[in-house]
Amino acid sequence: MENTRNYSAENLYAQMGISEKVWKRGEEVCDALKDRFEAFDRTAEANQLKVIGAMQKNRISAEHFIGSTGYGYNDAGRDDLEKVYADTFHTEDALVRTQITCGTHALSLALAANLRPGDELVSVSGKPYDTLEEVIGIRESRGSLAEYGITYRQVELKEDGSFDFEAIESALRPNTRLAAIQRSKGYLTRPSLSVEQIGEAIRFIKDLCPDILVMVDNCYGEFVDCVEPSDFGADMTVGSLIKNPGGGLAPMGGYIAGTKECIENCAVRLTSPGLGREVGASLEANRSLYQGFFLAPTVTAGALKGAVFAANLFEQSGFRCIPGGSERRNDIIQAIEFGTPDGLIRFCEGIQAAAPVDSYVMPQPWAMPGYDSDVIMAAGAFIQGSSIELSADGPLHEPYAAYFQGGLTWYHAKFGILKAYQNLMDAGLIRLS
Numbered sequence: 001m002e003n004t005r006n007y008s009a010e011n012l013y014a015q016m017g018i019s020e021k022v023w024k025r026g027e028e029v030c031d032a033l034k035d036r037f038e039a040f041d042r043t044a045e046a047n048q049l050k051v052i053g054a055m056q057k058n059r060i061s062a063e064h065f066i067g068s069t070g071y072g073y074n075d076a077g078r079d080d081l082e083k084v085y086a087d088t089f090h091t092e093d094a095l096v097r098t099q100i101t102c103g104t105h106a107l108s109l110a111l112a113a114n115l116r117p118g119d120e121l122v123s124v125s126g127k128p129y130d131t132l133e134e135v136i137g138i139r140e141s142r143g144s145l146a147e148y149g150i151t152y153r154q155v156e157l158k159e160d161g162s163f164d165f166e167a168i169e170s171a172l173r174p175n176t177r178l179a180a181i182q183r184s185k186g187y188l189t190r191p192s193l194s195v196e197q198i199g200e201a202i203r204f205i206k207d208l209c210p211d212i213l214v215m216v217d218n219c220y221g222e223f224v225d226c227v228e229p230s231d232f233g234a235d236m237t238v239g240s241l242i243k244n245p246g247g248g249l250a251p252m253g254g255y256i257a258g259t260k261e262c263i264e265n266c267a268v269r270l271t272s273p274g275l276g277r278e279v280g281a282s283l284e285a286n287r288s289l290y291q292g293f294f295l296a297p298t299v300t301a302g303a304l305k306g307a308v309f310a311a312n313l314f315e316q317s318g319f320r321c322i323p324g325g326s327e328r329r330n331d332i333i334q335a336i337e338f339g340t341p342d343g344l345i346r347f348c349e350g351i352q353a354a355a356p357v358d359s360y361v362m363p364q365p366w367a368m369p370g371y372d373s374d375v376i377m378a379a380g381a382f383i384q385g386s387s388i389e390l391s392a393d394g395p396l397h398e399p400y401a402a403y404f405q406g407g408l409t410w411y412h413a414k415f416g417i418l419k420a421y422q423n424l425m426d427a428g429l430i431r432l433s
């Protein structure tokens with residue numbers, strides 16, 4: 001009897017440095033979130049069926065995990081994985097490759113492959129993700145689209161974060177070829193866009209100019225909802241495999257799901273004209289890519305539970321959370337404003353201390369290239385830089401916000417958040433009555 005008691009979750013939390021007060025507060029917050037959690041589970045359930053259905057339809061078998069070397073000709077595992085993605089996202093085609101190095105590369109590829117000199121690109125969701133500034137040439141950069149004579153225009157979102165349809169209409173030119181929409185907020189404090197909102201913008205643009213292609217940056221958004229931007233007519237839906245759709249198992253890679261025409265353009269641009277998608281060895285990665293995609297709906301639900309749990313826990317202690325604890329989720333990112341450098345640092349230390357890997361290191365703020373202030377990052381990941389695993393970071397300037405996301409399991413996310421909360425409490429930054 002004594003033994004079973006010692007190994008109850010409550011006792012193990014105590015052994016892992018979570019005080020009784022913090023644990024109890026955590027349980028209260030969880031109890032109040034039962035309905036939200038159930039809704040996340042429902043979404044995961046629907047998405048799980050989508051993925052299984054797509055794998056069954058494409059008759060996935062053990063041979064698909066074998067992989068290829070060299071040129072990678074006739075790699076059925078690679079080719080059928082692309083069909084599984086296309087069927088899950090309800091698109092004509094998809095390109096899913098480990099040769100796509102990250103999300104930025106996937107987005108850069110989608111743009112460069114489908115724009116030609118003289119074309120104009122328009123972002124209708126305001127400033128794009130930081131790394132795209134150099135891709136587009138907003139910040140002068142070697143190899144940018146601007147160097148190839150592709151011009152750029154940007155339409156800001158309205159004050160409330162919704163699309164400015166009037167401004168979109170007046171931004172469209174005869175040479176506008178592609179409209180880009182970013183679902184997640186990235187490192188901004190605007191709200192993330194819902195799939196329905198994105199769908200409305202796609203319809204608006206297509207009604208005005210049916211020939212304009214629409215690309216959606218879907219990073220951190222996959223499987224958060226039962227529908228994806230591709231269900232609403234996006235020509236290309238783009239993301240990273242070390243975020244949601246890789247399920248934590250994909251060792252690298254990116255995907256683009258979309259129309260046959262757009263995907264063919266991407267394939268010849270990724271490898272070479274004439275070779276296209278026929279080449280690109282998968283080495284040993286196929287199994288992880290399939291298995292990760294299979295797990296991705298559940299992993300995403302776990303990350304969502306962690307995000308909502310943190311928002312509610314920290315909001316109760318007076319910190320501003322974006323999105324707020326009861327707001328609808330459109331991605332897995334949670335921002336928490338600490339208002340002081342100490343709060344942000346303490347939070348990141350707690351996340352690090354809860355990691356399965358590198359838990360003994362202390363994250364330190366440092367002058368990261370490309371940022372105008374020091375940045376602190378916490379990550380103890382199995383896959384380098386993987387942000388579907390529990391990770392947090394934030395720039396050391398007002399409002400001292402931590403952006404955090406992920407957690408391969410809800411229990412790890414919960415432990416990390418409690419550890420961060422405890423660390424702030426131990427520093428006197430949170431008081432619990």
Ligand SMILES: *Cc1c(COP(=O)(O)O)cnc(C)c1O
Pocket residue numbers: 102103104105129131182184185186217219220240
């Ligand atoms: C992460 C992210 C990217 C870029 O992905 P990397 O894999 O870091 O290159 C692009 N857009 C958004 C919204 C993201 O969250």
